[in-house]
Amino acid sequence: MQIDGYFNLSDEPxxxxxxxxxxxxxxxxxxxxxxxxxxxxxxxQLNLRFEGPEEFQSVTGEMxxxxxxxxxxxxxxxxxxxxxxxxxxxxxxxxxxxxxxxCRLSIDYGRRxxxxxxx
Amino acid sequence: MDKVKRRIKPEEFTEIPRIREIIKTLPRExxxxxxxxxxxxxxxxxxxxxxxPGVPFAEAYWVGCCDEAIDRVIEAVRxxxxxxxxxxxxxxxxxxxxxxxxxxxxxxxxxxLTTGDHFVGENEVAAADKARAAGHQGMLYFLRVGSxxxxxxxxxxx
Numbered sequence: 001m002q003i004d005g006y007f008n009l010s011d012e013p014x015x016x017x018x019x020x021x022x023x024x025x026x027x028x029x030x031x032x033x034x035x036x037x038x039x040x041x042x043x044x045q046l047n048l049r050f051e052g053p054e055e056f057q058s059v060t061g062e063m064x065x066x067x068x069x070x071x072x073x074x075x076x077x078x079x080x081x082x083x084x085x086x087x088x089x090x091x092x093x094x095x096x097x098x099x100x101x102x103c104r105l106s107i108d109y110g111r112r113x114x115x116x117x118x119x
Numbered sequence: 120m121d122k123v124k125r126r127i128k129p130e131e132f133t134e135i136p137r138i139r140e141i142i143k144t145l146p147r148e149x150x151x152x153x154x155x156x157x158x159x160x161x162x163x164x165x166x167x168x169x170x171x172p173g174v175p176f177a178e179a180y181w182v183g184c185c186d187e188a189i190d191r192v193i194e195a196v197r198x199x200x201x202x203x204x205x206x207x208x209x210x211x212x213x214x215x216x217x218x219x220x221x222x223x224x225x226x227x228x229x230x231x232l233t234t235g236d237h238f239v240g241e242n243e244v245a246a247a248d249k250a251r252a253a254g255h256q257g258m259l260y261f262l263r264v265g266s267x268x269x270x271x272x273x274x275x276x277x
Contacts, residue, residue: 037272096272
């Protein structure tokens with residue numbers, strides 16, 4: 001079982017996942033050490049369970065507040081519940097390194113492929 | 120008396136569960152207008168049929184007897200949120216750091232905001248599940264053990 005992604009129009013690696021019961025395109029960003037963070041307006045379309053606030057540190061060192069929810073995601077053949085942060089401070093959905101634990105992420109810029117498999 | 124309704128932006132809908140939890144903790148003299156005796160609350164718009172998985176409303180409003188009462192509650196929610204987060208961080212620094220570091224470095228600790236009880240897990244879901252199993256239904260604050268925040272987002276995407 002593997003997840004095949006692609007490069008978006010901005011030449012960035014992305015994957016599409018069933019998050020809640022909606023299909024969401026997520027940017028693969030290993031500079032984010034959480035699981036998922038999504039803009040609030042996308043979060044409004046998903047089945048989310050509120051858990052509480054948490055803070056993020058951005059690349060500039062600034063902190064911003066987000067709300068942590070949990071959501072079910074199709075991930076490598078399993079339906080699992082993962083944390084997802086919703087914030088008006090991000091403009092696109094992002095998949096971070098916490099989702100990639102126990103996985104191998106391959107981004108081949110030459111062949112234009114993005115794959116995630118269990119390691 | 121006519122009520123004042125102030126629209127909440129859709130990009131702020133995901134803050135509503137937190138705001139409602141915070142409102143519950145505010146003293147009555149903040150929640151209830153002293154001039155008109157009306158309580159400030161959040162009202163969801165008409166429920167939409169066939170909304171699928173999304174939030175079942177397209178509109179949400181602050182509702183109160185006057186603008187001053189709504190402003191007072193919004194400001195109190197903002198201050199209380201910061202106060203609760205500061206308290207949770209103090210709890211971590213003063214009590215939990217020496218208990219959890221270094222054994223749980225990098226894991227997520229969920230701190231229950233009213234009691235200060237804490238639960239550790241590999242992520243927010245695991246920590247929250249432990250808190251819920253222990254009977255805590257209230258709001259949790261999440262922090263990464265060994266860090267002053269939960270996560271870093273190192274690509275400039277704000």
